[in-house]
Amino acid sequence: MTSATGTEPDGTEPTGTEPTGTEPTGTEPTGTEPTGTEPTGTEPAAAVPACGLRLFDTATGTVHPLVVRDPGRVGMYVCGPTVYDVPHLGHGRFSLVFDVLRRYLQFCGVQVRYVSNITDVDDKILERAEREGRRPTEVAAEFEAVWWDAMDALGVARPDETPHATAWVEQMVAFIGELAGRGLAYETDDGVYLDVERVPGYGLLALQPLDSLRAGARVEASEAKRSPLDFALWKKVGVAGAGPGAAAAAAAGAAALPGTRGTGAGAAGAVGEGAAARTGPGAGELWWPSPWGPGRPGWHTECVVMSLGLLGDGFDLHGGGQDLRFPHHENERAQAVALGRPFARHWAHNGFVEVEGEKMSKSLGNFTSLTDLLARADGRAYRLLVLRSHYRKPIEVNLATVADAEEALARLDGIARRLPDAVAAGAAATTADRALAAGADADAVAAFRAAMDDDLDTGGALAGIFELVRRANAAADAGQQAGAGQAAVTVAALAGALGLELRAAAGEADAETEALVAERDAARAAKDWVRADAVREELTARGWIVEDGPSGTAIRRR
RNA sequence: GGCGGCGUGGCCGAGUGGUUUAGGCAGGGGCCUGCAAAGCCCCGUACCCGGGUUCGAUUCCCGGCGCCGCCUCCA
Numbered sequence: 001m002t003s004a005t006g007t008e009p010d011g012t013e014p015t016g017t018e019p020t021g022t023e024p025t026g027t028e029p030t031g032t033e034p035t036g037t038e039p040t041g042t043e044p045a046a047a048v049p050a051c052g053l054r055l056f057d058t059a060t061g062t063v064h065p066l067v068v069r070d071p072g073r074v075g076m077y078v079c080g081p082t083v084y085d086v087p088h089l090g091h092g093r094f095s096l097v098f099d100v101l102r103r104y105l106q107f108c109g110v111q112v113r114y115v116s117n118i119t120d121v122d123d124k125i126l127e128r129a130e131r132e133g134r135r136p137t138e139v140a141a142e143f144e145a146v147w148w149d150a151m152d153a154l155g156v157a158r159p160d161e162t163p164h165a166t167a168w169v170e171q172m173v174a175f176i177g178e179l180a181g182r183g184l185a186y187e188t189d190d191g192v193y194l195d196v197e198r199v200p201g202y203g204l205l206a207l208q209p210l211d212s213l214r215a216g217a218r219v220e221a222s223e224a225k226r227s228p229l230d231f232a233l234w235k236k237v238g239v240a241g242a243g244p245g246a247a248a249a250a251a252a253g254a255a256a257l258p259g260t261r262g263t264g265a266g267a268a269g270a271v272g273e274g275a276a277a278r279t280g281p282g283a284g285e286l287w288w289p290s291p292w293g294p295g296r297p298g299w300h301t302e303c304v305v306m307s308l309g310l311l312g313d314g315f316d317l318h319g320g321g322q323d324l325r326f327p328h329h330e331n332e333r334a335q336a337v338a339l340g341r342p343f344a345r346h347w348a349h350n351g352f353v354e355v356e357g358e359k360m361s362k363s364l365g366n367f368t369s370l371t372d373l374l375a376r377a378d379g380r381a382y383r384l385l386v387l388r389s390h391y392r393k394p395i396e397v398n399l400a401t402v403a404d405a406e407e408a409l410a411r412l413d414g415i416a417r418r419l420p421d422a423v424a425a426g427a428a429a430t431t432a433d434r435a436l437a438a439g440a441d442a443d444a445v446a447a448f449r450a451a452m453d454d455d456l457d458t459g460g461a462l463a464g465i466f467e468l469v470r471r472a473n474a475a476a477d478a479g480q481q482a483g484a485g486q487a488a489v490t491v492a493a494l495a496g497a498l499g500l501e502l503r504a505a506a507g508e509a510d511a512e513t514e515a516l517v518a519e520r521d522a523a524r525a526a527k528d529w530v531r532a533d534a535v536r537e538e539l540t541a542r543g544w545i546v547e548d549g550p551s552g553t554a555i556r557r558r
Numbered sequence: 559g560g561c562g563g564c565g566u567g568g569c570c571g572a573g574u575g576g577u578u579u580a581g582g583c584a585g586g587g588g589c590c591u592g593c594a595a596a597g598c599c600c601c602g603u604a605c606c607c608g609g610g611u612u613c614g615a616u617u618c619c620c621g622g623c624g625c626c627g628c629c630u631c632c633a
Binding site: 078079080081082087088089090091092093094095097122123124206207208211212213215216228299320321322323324325326327328349350351352353354384385388389390392393394395396400401403404405406407408411414417418457459460462463464465466467470473474476477478524527529532533536545546547548549554 | 559562583596626627631633
């Protein structure tokens with residue numbers, strides 16, 4: 001059920017096509033050296049832009065070409081969910097934003113490797129397990145399943161890799177050991193911490209220097225921590241409650257974790273779970289052995305280890321929601337930098353989802369679950385809503401804006417009903433070259449790429465698509481099939497590049513409904529308008545939209 | 559206290575130093591239709607306030623007001 005490794009069948013093969021659109025080289029210099037901000041030395045030799053895309057880079061605060069490590073390829077890591085509850089609207093937004101980035105790169109002929117993790121060991125998971133008297137692995141498995149259901153409903157393509165934290169603990173322990181070995185981390189009673197003072201350039205993503213961050217820290221430096229900004233690489237278990245002995249005593253029960261998931265790339269061997277029920281938080285504990293005693297990894301360590309492990313040093317792009325910028329991404333980066341390893345070449349962060357003008361969040365109580373939304377609205381409508389605004393700006397999500405998006409979506413779907421063959425042909429064209437080969441309008445494709453290349457101006461791209469919808473309908477009205485077809489092919493191909501599938505589906509009609517349709521056709525043929533209108537009202541009452549066409553009464557679900 | 563963002567027509571939301579100033583939804587008029595629906599055509603003269611720069615600012619600068627976020631777990 002949680003098949004984490006489903007690879008998108010299309011789009012990833014090397015088409016060998018050279019990006020056709022804007023030529024990024026020569027438009028520089030903007031003064032910003034994309035790679036110059038990484039004070040990590042050792043720059044990879046190859047450094048060429050991926051297609052014509054220019055993206056805002058959080059680290060530099062500028063929009064510049066996406067310069068990649070390996071020509072024609074992009075490796076991207078996007079921080080995935082901690083599976084302790086159903087996903088919320090913000091999860092939906094980041095998933096959609098980076099799904100669109102991925103798809104667009106593929107559309108341009110770039111080979112993308114997309115990695116997005118599942119955090120399946122975390123305080124919140126443990127807390128929930130504790131509260132519900134369940135095992136943490138069970139909680140994580142449940143909500144991971146919910147997560148993928150939501151992703152499917154949104155039409156988000158599965159990542160190429162979905163590393164699970166619990167499967168990487170051994171590597172994390174080794175990584176922490178390296179940091180500790182170099183004196184960059186220190187051990188306390190309750191864990192191992194990174195000494196951020198030792199990290200050059202700390203504060204890059206926070207957009208402020210270390211001093212400023214330190215001054216603004218609202219947290220009391222815990223007695224043990226040297227600086228309030230230092231963060232846990234390893235959290236020891238069993239120390240909070242009855243003393244350090246508890247967890248160790250439970251080590252006798254250590255066994256292979258039954259539900260260990262992930263890529264299998266080196267799952268930690270000995271894992272303890274739930275054995276130490278007699279100490280404070282014991283029932284929900286989940287721990288691994290380490291040189292510092294039993295414990296679990298800190299959140300910031302998981303992503304740096306897994307991203308470097310799967311994508312390699314100096315991978316191309318690291319993304320996530322704005323709230324991950326600091327401290328999460330800052331701290332991931334700090335660990336890599338501390339070891340002198342080149343980290344992400346480019347940082348992308350999407351804006352928040354707001355509900356009633358405020359950042360939605362669980363703590364504020366205006367938390368709205370993605371699962372709820374998807375139960376009552378087409379997942380494509382949420383995609384459209386997200387796409388309509390710029391990915392870095394906040395978006396307002398409420399009943400009205402979702403309904404608005406659904407209406408707009410209906411307009412798009414109308415093209416699929418009216419020009420199904422052209423739409424099918426366009427949808428099958430998953431790259432710009434194939435779209436053109438399928439007969440898409442070259443100018444429109446170029447305009448689309450120009451918009452997308454401009455820091456993913458999905459709103460502008462969408463405007464172009466709606467313009468094409470208008471053209472397709474107008475041409476079809478005028479009986480110009482060729483023009484209508486070309487516009488429709490283009491609409492479907494470009495919408496597809498944004499992950500939007502157009503659907504003509506009318507909905508299944510039962511026999512009774514079919515009979516009503518037949519009755520209405522008969523009444524209309526007999527010019528019995530009173531009867532025809534009565535039947536239409538009946539159909540409408542049953543939830544159908546009734547349209548009279550050349551072939552008689554057509555109905556579809558509303 | 560430090561840092562960052564936002565304020566556009568009824569709503570959502572792009573964008574730009576000036577002339578033809580996205581797009582969607584809703585609304586009005588028209589065409590089409592038996593009537594509708596869908597579609598097409600036409601319509602909105604918006605840019606928080608006050609200064610400044612400029613021949614000219616919604617767009618640049620300064621100040622103000624309002625709203626939001628990060629600095630603590632958070633996509």
